Amino acid sequence: MKIFDEYKEKLPLKIVEEVREHTKGLTSDKIKKIFEKVYDEYVSSLVDAGESVGLIAAESLGERSTQMTLNTFHFAGVSEMSVTLGLPRIIEVLDGRKTLSTPTMEIYLKSPYNKGKDIQKIAAAIKETVLDDIVDEYSINIVDLTIEIKLNKEKMKELSLIPSVVSKAVSKKSKKYSVKLDGDVLVLKLKNKEENLNEVYKIKGAIKKIHISGIKGINQILPVRRKDEFIIITAGSNLKEVLKMDEVDATRTVTNDIYEIHALLGIEAARQAIIDEVNKVLESQGLDVDLRHVLLIADTMCTIGDIKGITRYGVVSEKASVLARASFETPLRHIINAALIGEKDELNSVIENVMLNQSIPVGTGLPGLITKFK
């Protein structure tokens, strides 16, 4: 109907749909009257101009976060995995930390893999395997200056690896030694005859970390059942490589590393990820914070196209006013830097006006009066 399209411009989609649902069978005159009422109600419940929404958001979130536990949460199951939750996680997200204390991913799988088919195999293919994981023992021959590495057959079978693949990966790493394969024993021999024993030990230390298979950065895997499908939860995160896998459902797989999402999916996805991560913590703690407060914070963090944490290096450094920046942290540095380049302060915001004992531009302080001289 025409009237619905007309109000789609003025009202949020959800409200229009709700009105449509409840007005089935009514005449268009009545619907129009209903819409007029709904519109009045909508306008009167919008945030007033000059309302200090940021302060309210900060209070709403800050007050609740005092009630959060500082505990980390443990998954039930054999291989235990801990994930930072509660206040530390919220701080981590809102500060825009680049290195997380516990990066994790939730990997969704395509059908039929999400019903449990080959799930162990897929999980094993995702988990990063280094040489040390599949080695039984290292022995050093002091006379010949060689290292003998005995591979564990069972573990290799689990990961469907064969010795020749391993030997290739090892020989690719460095040109200092040659690799010979003898059954399931790798023999490393130094090429340079003048090397001493110290060098051999150094190499022994270095080869332990050689990447053999799987995806770099994924340290632990845990297939779990969620609702009616199987997903894989990981410790460690590498979204870019995981999304390349054929078995993975690339449309739903997510990580908790906001910066990784920003680099791969863009700023809007990062904003959504911030909201999801904060909400996840709030929900798990049973706290009820209105979504709009979180939206406002996420929007603030993402307005300039990059993620900026709520810290002195992040959103605060983006403020236009020198005095506002100086009032947050490290005041002298800001004032000196501003003085050096001759910065101007327009006194347009709250803090600088509080400092100067002027009325702040919030609420009734916002509009200025213009007098017409006669």
Next chain:
Amino acid sequence: MKFKVSQHILVPKHSKVSEKEKKKLLERYNITLKELPKIHKNDPAISELGIKKGDVIKITRKSRSAGEAIFYRVVI
């Protein structure tokens, strides 16, 4: 298999705004282009739109409170 950024659940719909609409938008909110939120030119979500600096991107977000929310960003 090539993975498409726009198909991911976290990515809302991005579309380019025409010059005429752009002017209307700035007039409606009484702002200059500089005051709009920003998006980088090499943002993965807009790589296929063929945009240049100064273009405005319309983002149609799915919102839990409003059903659908429209947001604008200027390309920098």
